[in-house]
Amino acid sequence: MKTAVVTGGASGIGLGIAERLRNDGFHVATLDLNPPEDDDFAYRADVTDPAQVAAALDAVRAKLGPITVLVNSAGLDGFQRFKKMSFEQWQRVIDVNLHGVFHTIQAVLPDMLDAGWGRIVNISSSSTHSGQPFMAHYVAAKSAVNGLTKALALELGPSGITVNAVPPGFIDTPMLRKNEQAGRLGGTVEDHIQRTPVRRIGTPADIAATCAFLISDEASYVTGQIFGVNGGRNT
DSSP states (O other), X not given: OOEEEEETTTSHXXXXXXXXXXXXXXXXXXXXXXXXXXXXXEEEOOTTOHHHHHHHHHHHHHHHOOEEEEEEOOOOOOOOOGGXXXXXXXXXXXXXXXXXXXXXXHHHHHHHHHHTOEEEEEEOOTHHHHOOTTOHHHHHHHHXXXXXXXXXXXXXXXXXXXXXXXXXXXXXXXXXXXXXXXXXXXXXXXXXXXTSTTOSOBOHHHHHHHHHHHHSGGGTTOOSOBOOBSTTSOO
């Protein structure tokens, strides 16, 4: 059995991905700032801190062996007019959404290189295609993740490692519902559903299904791709 690590795996999209990979037969460990207490394979780590990441992954290896699958789902959003955005606000969102991906990939890469096989899936955002007002830091970070994905796919492909990104569209998560209550969505959830060609909101399971394919052996010829799952809203 291969060992997979999912960051941000305590809720939302990350939780859906972790559950799907377990059902597919992987050993799965999760990294999160708020891991569930009843999960022996859930580890507390701030992905912006390389020391915390390294310690958590060493603990995963001790229990489950080398890590050859990584899904970067940890994320932090933010809403602020650009002219009022402090550098601290900018930096925090960049740290989580971009630097966190850097730290986790660097930490697992030796295992994948030793195995001559690996799968990396980065969860980016459909806002990298459409833009999003008041979220310049978030859109910039997720756009950089897409670029990092393409660069690493070229660099790591000869070593048997694929690297792809999945930018979700409008997905029903606790974060989305919190933003709906705060009036940050530019309309209700139903308004967004009516603007989505398939006429429904997405689910974490939709994202998890795409990740499962990209991690599978059937996807060994798929790398460097930005694989949108968005109901047709962004292509």
